Amino acid sequence: MGQLETMAETHYTRTSIEAREAIDKLTYAAESGKGLACEDLARLAVTQFACGWWQQVMDLINGEGLDAAEAVMRIRREAEQHLLTGSPIRYGDLFSQAMAQARRQAAQGFLATTRSLADALAGPAAPASHAAK
Numbered sequence: 001m002g003q004l005e006t007m008a009e010t011h012y013t014r015t016s017i018e019a020r021e022a023i024d025k026l027t028y029a030a031e032s033g034k035g036l037a038c039e040d041l042a043r044l045a046v047t048q049f050a051c052g053w054w055q056q057v058m059d060l061i062n063g064e065g066l067d068a069a070e071a072v073m074r075i076r077r078e079a080e081q082h083l084l085t086g087s088p089i090r091y092g093d094l095f096s097q098a099m100a101q102a103r104r105q106a107a108q109g110f111l112a113t114t115r116s117l118a119d120a121l122a123g124p125a126a127p128a129s130h131a132a133k
Contacts, residue, residue, distance in 0.1 A: 005061060005068035007117055012054035019047040045099060049106030053079060076114050079107040 001009075022044035029036050053075055060071035083104060 002068055004072065004117065004121060007120075008054065008057050008061065008068050008072060011113060011117075012051070012058050015047060015051040015054050019044065019051045022047050042098065042102060045102035046105050046109070049103045050109055053106060053110040072114055072117070076111060079110045082107050083111075 022040065026036060026040055026044060028034075029040070056075045056078070057068075057071045060066045060074060061068055064071075066074070
């Protein structure tokens with residue numbers, strides 16, 4: 001297993017755990033008769049969407065046999081497309097608006113994470129003055 005594949009699996013596992021924690025928090029609140037906070041519902045939605053992006057990466061790696069870099073780039077392009085072509089919902093119910101916002105937020109987080117993965121794998125850039133020597 002390569003370094004990028006390990007990092008992708010780590011991110012998938014982390015987002016899965018975050019989603020599970022959000023579900024557990026909501027379940028506990030519902031079972032104990034406590035009110036559900038909007039922030040908790042929003043956290044669950046964002047973590048579910050983020051987990052979905054990473055699940056797609058892992059499905060491409062494990063199911064279709066793509067290498068990790070190609071899998072990440074393919075799903076990264078899908079996340080970018082979602083942000084570019086997904087029109088903001090101005091009409092409709094609040095739930096639809098909230099879910100669209102959560103999906104945008106998750107896509108932005110996925111893009112930021114994959115950018116930091118690429119930076120980490122590339123290593124520190126050599127200063128221009130050293131590159132010329």
